[in-house]
Amino acid sequence: MKNKILLMLPAYNEEDSLPQLLKRIVKTYDNFDLNGEILIVNDGSKDKTLEIAQNYKTAYKIHILDIQPNRGLSNAMREGFDKALSLISDEDVLIVMDADDSHNPGLIPLMLQKNAEGADIVIASRYREGSRIKGLSKFRKFMSWGAGLLYRIFIHIEKVRDYTCGYRAYNPKLLKKAIENYKDKFIEEQGFAGMAEILLKLKKYKPVIVEVPFILRYDRKESESKMNVGNTVKQSLKLIAKHVFK
Numbered sequence: 001m002k003n004k005i006l007l008m009l010p011a012y013n014e015e016d017s018l019p020q021l022l023k024r025i026v027k028t029y030d031n032f033d034l035n036g037e038i039l040i041v042n043d044g045s046k047d048k049t050l051e052i053a054q055n056y057k058t059a060y061k062i063h064i065l066d067i068q069p070n071r072g073l074s075n076a077m078r079e080g081f082d083k084a085l086s087l088i089s090d091e092d093v094l095i096v097m098d099a100d101d102s103h104n105p106g107l108i109p110l111m112l113q114k115n116a117e118g119a120d121i122v123i124a125s126r127y128r129e130g131s132r133i134k135g136l137s138k139f140r141k142f143m144s145w146g147a148g149l150l151y152r153i154f155i156h157i158e159k160v161r162d163y164t165c166g167y168r169a170y171n172p173k174l175l176k177k178a179i180e181n182y183k184d185k186f187i188e189e190q191g192f193a194g195m196a197e198i199l200l201k202l203k204k205y206k207p208v209i210v211e212v213p214f215i216l217r218y219d220r221k222e223s224e225s226k227m228n229v230g231n232t233v234k235q236s237l238k239l240i241a242k243h244v245f246k
């Protein structure tokens with residue numbers, strides 16, 4: 001029996017992007033003959049995200065976690081992890097990616113290969129030889145580069161350059177251990193700082209972390225950007241300060 005790949009998609013108002021992305025995921029599963037399933041975490045979307053997920057359910061193995069009302073990305077990740085871990089066993093792989101179609105499922109086979117080689121966390125990284133970013137404004141590129149630099153200087157986890165990209169593959173055993181230990185405190189930060197916090201919390205268990213270069217296709221994003229640059233900077237600085245002065 002093949003191991004299962006569960007792809008978790010935290011989604012908030014992604015009606016414009018989700019259909020395209022789901023097609024791309026199914027194509028990757030089919031092309032690479034993967035035993036793949038999908039978990040859509042609908043984070044109180046006010047558009048047709050939930051409906052699209054439900055309609056797709058007849059065609060493919062899709063699980064839905066419906067959170068009402070919207071409580072933000074960190075909560076969606078926290079509740080999503082609990083649900084995801086109930087759907088897979090220790091030998092399976094959990095992959096998380098954005099639902100806005102800027103992350104390409106085509107990277108999944110490489111992530112699985114790294115996982116099979118022994119990586120507990122595989123990060124799709126924007127900052128490796130071979131990485132590309134297409135369609136993101138110069139300002140946004142500069143801001144993520146600046147944030148990345150601050151994380152690298154003040155947090156520093158060995159082998160990590162991309163602290164906030166949500167596209168990652170996790171070893172379920174590692175996640176289970178950390179969530180059993182931290183419980184409600186596993187992700188306390190809001191927004192994208194929560195992504196860096198996950199790595200900080202998992203670091204305690206000395207995981208093997210591997211980054212693979214990835215192509216961020218921001219030009220494919222159909223949905224509106226929900227990124228609040230000011231908030232994201234604030235959240236990141238708060239996490240860094242907490243970490244430095246703890």
Ligand SMILES: Nc1nc2c(ncn2[C@@H]2O[C@H](COP(=O)(O)OP(=O)(O)OP(=O)(O)O)[C@@H](O)[C@H]2O)c(=O)[nH]1
Pocket residue numbers: 009010011012013014043070071072073076097098099100102166192221224225226227
């Ligand atoms: N922004 C935001 N995203 C959420 C929330 N809940 C779930 N998500 C999902 O989290 C993922 C990341 O959010 P994005 O808005 O794509 O963030 P980003 O990629 O940094 O920035 P943009 O693509 O410019 O919006 C997406 O799949 C969202 O749908 C929420 O409350 N706010």
Ligand SMILES: [Mg+2]
Pocket residue numbers: 098100102
């Ligand atoms: Mg995005």
